[in-house]
Structures are given as C-alpha cells and as structure tokens.
Amino acid sequence: MLQLKNIYKSYITGGSRQIALDGINLKFRESEFVTVLGPSGSGKTTFLNIIGGLERCDKGDLIINGKSTKEFTDSNWDFYRNNNIGFIFKNYNLIPHLSILENVTIAVSFNGLSKKEKQEKAIEALNRVGIKDYMRKTSQYLTKDEMQRVAIARALVNNPKIILADEPTGNLDSKSTIEIMNLIKEIFKDKLVILITQNPGIAKRYATRMITFRDGEVIEDTNPLKEDLHQKEISLKRTHMKIYMAIKLAIRDISNKKLRMFFYVLISSIGIMGIALIVALLQGFNKQISGYENDTLANYPIVINKVYTNYSIHNTSQNSKQNQNDLKNSKLNTKNDIIYSYNSSQNSTEHINQVNKDYIDYIKQMDKDLVSEISYESQINMNILREDEDGKVSILDTSTINLSSYPKDYGQETYLEKNYELLYGYYHTNKNEVVLYVDEKYRLDTNFLNELGIDVKK
Secondary structure: OEEEEEEEEEEEEOOEEEEEEEEEEEEEOOOEEEEEEOOOOOOHHHHHHHHOOOOOOOEEEEEEOOEEOOOOOHHHHHHHHHHHEEEEOOOOOOOOOOEHHHHHHHHHOOEOOOHHHHHHHHHHHHHHOOOHHHOOOEHHHOOHHHHHHHHHHHHHOOOOOEEEEEOOOOOOOHHHHHHHHHHHHHHOOOOEEEEEOOOHHHHHHHOOEEEEEEOOEEEEEOOOOOOOOOOOOOOOOOOEOOHHHHHHHHHHHHHOOHHHHHHHHHHHHHHHHHHHHHHHHHHHHHHHHHHHHHHHHHHOOOOOOOEEEEEOOOOOHHHHHHHHHHHHHHHHHHHHOOOEEEOOOOOEEEEEOOOOHHHHHHHHOOOHHHOOOOOOOOOOOOOEEEEOOOOOEEEEOHHHOOOOOOOOOEOOEOHHHHHOOOOOOOOOOOOOOOOOOOOOOOEEEHHHHHHHOOOOOO
16 A cells, blocks of 8 residues: 655754655555654654655655555645655644534545535544543643543544554553553554554554654564555545635734734834834935035036146145135125136146047946936137227137136026026126136135236235
8 A cells, every 4th residue: 555665864953964764665565554664764664654644755756555665746745645655643733622523524625525524534433542522622631631632533523544643652551551542553553554662562562563663664563564565556536625714814823923923013013104104214315415516516527628737735834824814805895796706727737638539439438327417518719809908909819718618407497597696787688698706715816817908906
C-alpha cells in the first residue's frame, strides 16, 4: 500500500547541513500496527511528515498504491492528506473556542457533505471514542485523556486508510496511556497505523512491527515486507471547504478574540495613518524644496559670460572704511533715494572663457532633467547715442559696459516684477526700453556711469 523508496531529507542550520533521513527504503502493508522507535533527532518525525505529505523529500520517491508522488502538485498533496491520512498529535491541536463537536466536524468539512451529514459523522466518531456526552463543551473543560480522544475522533471521522500518530501518549499518565493505546488499536485495527513512541514497552505490547531509527537510517525492522502486494490505484478526490463555512469559522474566531482583534485593527490603523502622513510630508517637503530651488535659480541663475571677473576682498583699512561707507550709504538711501557709485575694477581679476560652437553643442546635450530652462545671449556693439549736459551728442562705447536681456515672461508677473523692486519710473512696457538696475547697496559701477555721461559726485 505504501512504499518509501531511497528517501533522503536534510536541513541547513547555522550554515551546516544536517541529514534527517539517509536513504530510507520501507514497504508497508495495507493493515498493520507499526511503531517507530529511536532517540531524539534520529529522523522519526521527519519520516512521519513525509508520509503525511507535510514535508517533501530531497531525493527518492513516496509511492502510494503503486502511484509515484514525484509529479504531485500542491493540490494533489491536499487531496491525498484530506482523504487518506488521519493525524494524531502529541499536543492534540484542538481549536479552543470551538466545541468538541465542531472540532471534529471541521475535519470533514472539505468533503462537500451537507451540514446534517457532517454532524452525523462527527457524532458517530465521538461515540466510538466514548466522549459523545461532552460534544457541546470546549476543550478547556476536558482532561488530557479526553482531549486525546477528541483528536482520535477527528482522525477517524474521514475514515482514512493511514493513521499517523506522533507520540500520542506523550502527555498522559500510565493509566491514560494504556486506555488510549487500547482505543487506537481497537478503532484502527483494519488500517495502517504508524505510531512514533520512545516507550519500548508500548511498542512490544501493541505493535505487529517495530522499526528503529538512528541517525536518519533504519537499523532494525522486526517484520519487513519483502514481496510486492496487489495495490489499488490511489483516488485523489477533490476536496474543498464551502465559502459559508469558511466565513462562519472566521467570524467565530474574531468574536472569540475581540480584544486582540481591536488592538490589531488599532495598530494597523495607526500604522497606515503614519505611513500616509510620512508620504504626505515627503511630498510637501519635495514640493517646497522645488519651489525654493526654482525661486533661487530665478533670482540667482547660473550665468556663463565670455569674460569672468573675480573679486578679491582684502582686509585692509581702506576696504574696511569703504565697506562701512557702503553700509552707511545703503541705510541712508532708504530715505534719500540716492544711487552710489563704486569701482568694480579694484581688487579684481578677469578670465576669458572659450565660448565657442563646441561648448554650445555640449550645453545643448545636457540632461534636460538637470535644468529648468537654458537661454543663450549673443551681444553685439549697438550704436547707442548719448547726450551730455551741454547738449553734445556722441556714440556710446558699448564694449566697455555690460548690456544684457532678461526673460520675456515669468508666470503671471514679468521677470522684473517678480525679482526686482521698482525704485523709480515704471516697469517696462515696450521691447525697445532700457532698464537700469542697481545692487543691494544701491550702487552702480563708476565706469558704467561715466560711459553713460552721468556725473559722479565725489
């Protein structure tokens, strides 16, 4: 009925590989009581989990009724477990907020039966283990012996062909152990029972076959199966739980853990709101920073001129006195509307940049995400006339002064209205008008004023 063929299984712990099963080859009859003995860590539980489809082997094959499981999908394993395997665990694994009847009924809820049929099967199973009178109670009112009987009823209710028991008497006293073992042997007498135990006395008393493990290998088998038996093809019937049953169980679980669920919802809500707040703040910061960057670059754009002037400030008494006068003048100017001159050529050096076609092509190929706007200016010597106080007209030498243009549009305001304060006159209205702008200290370069024919008072 069941065959393990050259089964290997290992685990990686702490960077090293631990071998749990090392080439297991076993055959089992359709009906026999097998006990598995061996010290802790010898591979007994891993062996049981592979038979039950709870774990997959690394190499080898599990053959059920002549059918290989190598090509089994997850759905195939589910069908196999639900229809062919009954589990009995040491710790019972009962759902505490469900009644005894519901704990057994849930095991048969995947077979598509009606509610009445499921209850009848569950009650019959509870009756066979002698605990029918407690079926409306929950597990907290039962003794350890009674809880294990419920676990046996749960394994029995689907009428499986294989019963896997992992130390089912490990938590029981000697009297309860004998009662549970007698019950298992009586109820599952026509099935294949594979039971793990560390009690050799139990193995000798109840088993028809004893298998001993050590270091992942079988070192003894008292009644091995050598010949091949006629086997029926395994039936993988589709199993599923009805939607209303799943919803009902979920609601029952939530209703029995109201306080825990409240804190889950509260913590989740706080987490979601916190994440939303952080995202909103980041978006706001990014938007504000972008605004600052745009305003800063608009007020102080990166300008590359053919002639670059570097001003050096030396800590001399003359410069210090000049700075004090500039500061005094800037304070006075707010009252008197006076423009001051200064000599920009003092303490300065000039550098000539090679602004040619190659450089312009390089600028044009720049990443567009790094700049908001690039503008190009080509200056020419314009014929500008000036008239002095005596009425004499002469040509202005534009090669000695800096004449530049400014952006035409800047949102709802013009570039000048956005970035400069009007001291006198009006903002431009025509493209052929000239605007004279001063620095933050209300100063203009002396050479520029002289070239314009404006008398500079000493």
